[in-house]
Amino acid sequence: MITVKERPMTSKFGMKEDKTIYSVDNFNLWYGEDQALNEICMDIPTNKVTAIIGPSGCGKSTFIKALNRMVELIPSVKMTGSIDYNEQNIFNPKYNVEELRTSVGMVFQKPNPFPKSIYENVVYGPKIHGVKKKSILDEVVEKSLRGAALWDEVKDRLHENAFGLSGGQQQRLCIARCLAIEPEVILMDEPTSALDPISTLKVEELVQTLKKDYSIVIVTHNMQQAARISDKTAFFLNGEVIEYNDTDQIFSNPADKRTEDYITGRFG
Amino acid sequence: MVAREQFQLDLKSIKDEIIQLAMLTEDALIKAVDALYNQDITLANQIIANDKLVDKRELDINNKAVLLIAKQQPVAKDLRRLIIALKITTDLERMGDHAKNIAEATIELGEHYLLTVHPAVKEMRDIAIEMVRVAINAIKYEDISVARKLSKMDDSMDELYETIIREMLEETATNPEKVQYVMQMAFSARYIERFADHITNIGESILFLVKGESFDLN
Secondary structure, eight states: OEEOOOOOSSOTTOOTTSOEEEEEEEEEEEETTEEEEEEEEEEEETTSEEEEEOSTTSSHHHHHHHHTTOGGGSTTEEEEEEEEETTEETTSTTSOHHHHHHHEEEEOSSOOOOSSBHHHHHHHHHHHTTOOOHHHHHHHHHHHHHHTTOHHHHTTOTTSBGGGSOHHHHHHHHHHHHHHTOOSEEEEESTTTTSOHHHHHHHHHHHHHHTTTOEEEEEOSOHHHHHHHOSEEEEEETTEEEEEEEHHHHHHSOSSHHHHHHHTTSOO | OOTTHHHHHHHHHHHHHHHHHHHHHHHHHHHHHHHHHHTOHHHHHHHHHHHHHHHHHHHHHHHHHHHHHHHHOOOHHHHHHHHHHHHHHHHHHHHHHHHHHHHHHHHHHOSOOOOOOOHHHHHHHHHHHHHHHHHHHHHHHTOHHHHHHHHHHHHHHHHHHHHHHHHHHHHHHHOGGGHHHHHHHHHHHHHHHHHHHHHHHHHHHHHHHHHSSOOOOO
């Protein structure tokens, strides 16, 4: 059940000074009878990194899966409220979900390359969208792998199986695969939790570079990572946004005691 | 269960050590002014020797704070607790130095001068000691209302200092042979006034800890 509500004049956690890519208003989500998200109101800025933090089960992953409507693939999900992407409500029945998922790429916790060559992994999306010319595909591969800071490491073995790459390289390949379809937004669901510290730092640096061209929303359990790489941070607890503000403010002087307790490790 | 229990215990232990260090500087100032009034060179030498302990405690607390920052990567108020630990110990170490400076002035004057110490020096010492006690409470309870009191106390201190300097300059004009005495006494008053400024800095640190913003109480 999706109810489209009229947006209030001001949202609870409005960030009107930034250009907004997503505007979330009074968004609620239930898995069956269990409410996973409760009255979420957030504006997600364009060309910034927005981190979502909070303890397990607080609704972080559910929230970012709602941003590309992946969450509705789960049976028994009910939603109310609205999520506007570029000022269009993505839950409007007339909204083209395929178009949404082309504009909004996603990177998951565990690297999930296809059992194909590095090259084929990257061109998979463009091929589905009908790109056939080899010269264009070659260009896409180089641009995407460069964008994901992987080109120099793999340029001489593009036709080898992607499973031969290290975990960190596989994750950057997944980011390259995501870049190949030229999205506007990249959603990252704990993208470094399965990686070693060096690979983690490479992905973090990459995120910093990517924000020039993409808007990034990242769910992370690693609070130092959120502090290092994000511009905005939202703290979720029991399905609610407790605090959403500039990352500098959240990690130096949060307004809500629950945020302070969480980021200083007093619970969670 | 309280998460990061050991870290919380470590933070508390640093706070306790800071309070102990503050009490050491308080003791040093009490004794330094006593030595000045009583021309007690033995006590003055003892104060100078004890200052090494203050210096060592400062280094120990700093090392612990730096190690905790490196290992625990604190944020928000926990980070501010450790940042102010570094600042407060620096202030306390300087306060210890000022007590030592008064002891050195006592030695400089020697046991045989026949002049009495200006009574307001003791008054300044008493205000400074009261300020240390207020600061200790501010540290202990993270209490900003207490920290604000320090600003007012420091104003009284500054007024007394100005009075002493004015009166001593007048004395130099009429009794030029007292220059050495007046200089050392003026220095001593200056050391107590600086001692109090450092306590006011501690008040600023407590305000920064609680409010997350910088304040100027001086």
